[in-house]
Amino acid sequence: MSLRARDTGVRELMDDPDCDPDRLAATLRRFDAVNRLWSGWAALYRRRLGPFLASLERPARVLDLGSGGGDLVARLAAAAERDGLEVRWLGADPDERALAVAQRRASPRIEFRATDASSLRADGERFDAVVSNHVLHHLGAADLAGFADNSLALSDGIVLHSDIRRSRTAYGLYAVGVTPLAPGTFLRTDGLRSIRRSYRASELEAALGRPWAVTDASPFRIVAEARARA
Numbered sequence: 001m002s003l004r005a006r007d008t009g010v011r012e013l014m015d016d017p018d019c020d021p022d023r024l025a026a027t028l029r030r031f032d033a034v035n036r037l038w039s040g041w042a043a044l045y046r047r048r049l050g051p052f053l054a055s056l057e058r059p060a061r062v063l064d065l066g067s068g069g070g071d072l073v074a075r076l077a078a079a080a081e082r083d084g085l086e087v088r089w090l091g092a093d094p095d096e097r098a099l100a101v102a103q104r105r106a107s108p109r110i111e112f113r114a115t116d117a118s119s120l121r122a123d124g125e126r127f128d129a130v131v132s133n134h135v136l137h138h139l140g141a142a143d144l145a146g147f148a149d150n151s152l153a154l155s156d157g158i159v160l161h162s163d164i165r166r167s168r169t170a171y172g173l174y175a176v177g178v179t180p181l182a183p184g185t186f187l188r189t190d191g192l193r194s195i196r197r198s199y200r201a202s203e204l205e206a207a208l209g210r211p212w213a214v215t216d217a218s219p220f221r222i223v224a225e226a227r228a229r230a
């Protein structure tokens with residue numbers, strides 16, 4: 001199969017509102033292991049988010065848009081706590097089924113809500129940083145523009161959207177690496193479809209336009225970053 005161009009026609013099983021709820025819940029729970037292994041957020045926190053939050057020298061508020069099973073928020077919150085940073089976290093996802101899985105990670109510092117970027121913006125919510133993981137490649141062109149614009153409007157500081165970088169190496173390694181995690185989930189089919197739907201850095205930068213900068217974070221990852229409008 002050619003990965004030269006994005007395959008925008010392929011649809012992920014978890015995006016079907018009528019998909020098997022048990023498999024979906026198992027998929028959301030197991031995103032934890034997948035994200036630990038592949039998402040690159042430990043490095044992104046160390047390099048970008050952690051230093052930015054520390055530079056504020058005051059308590060901060062961070063939003064994870066499309067928080068799924070909530071594992072990324074929980075991991076970032078633990079990292080910030082280890083660094084002695086006082087941060088309140090909100091994981092937002094319009095899918096109630098995701099909320100049900102994420103809720104078990106809620107804590108005095110971590111809240112989850114079934115809502116999306118445009119509703120949060122309409123409610124006048126503000127954050128010091130807005131992040132997302134594996135959301136951009138799910139969206140069609142119009143939704144991508146709206147999502148990116150809303151994420152920027154919600155932030156007083158930085159926005160970091162991390163996603164898969166489409167490549168043959170990512171496809172081959174994921175196909176093998178996901179095998180022990182895949183039973184009972186959509187991880188194999190959806191992960192490979194995700195890679196086919198994903199961008200290369202130059203494609204995403206062209207799709208987002210200014211003020212976004214998109215860089216390769218690793219052979220498998222890209223990060224779209226922008227600073228809040230003054």
Ligand SMILES: C[S@@+](CC[C@H](N)C(=O)[O-])C[C@H]1O[C@@H](n2cnc3c(N)ncnc32)[C@H](O)[C@@H]1O
Pocket residue numbers: 031035065066067068069072092093094095098115116117118132133134135138147
């Ligand atoms: C592949 S999942 C990624 C979940 C999680 N971020 C992770 O990395 O495991 C994509 C998530 O984005 C959510 N989503 C889609 N459109 C959204 C929007 N406009 N605002 C917030 N979340 C959205 C979906 O409901 C879904 O849970």
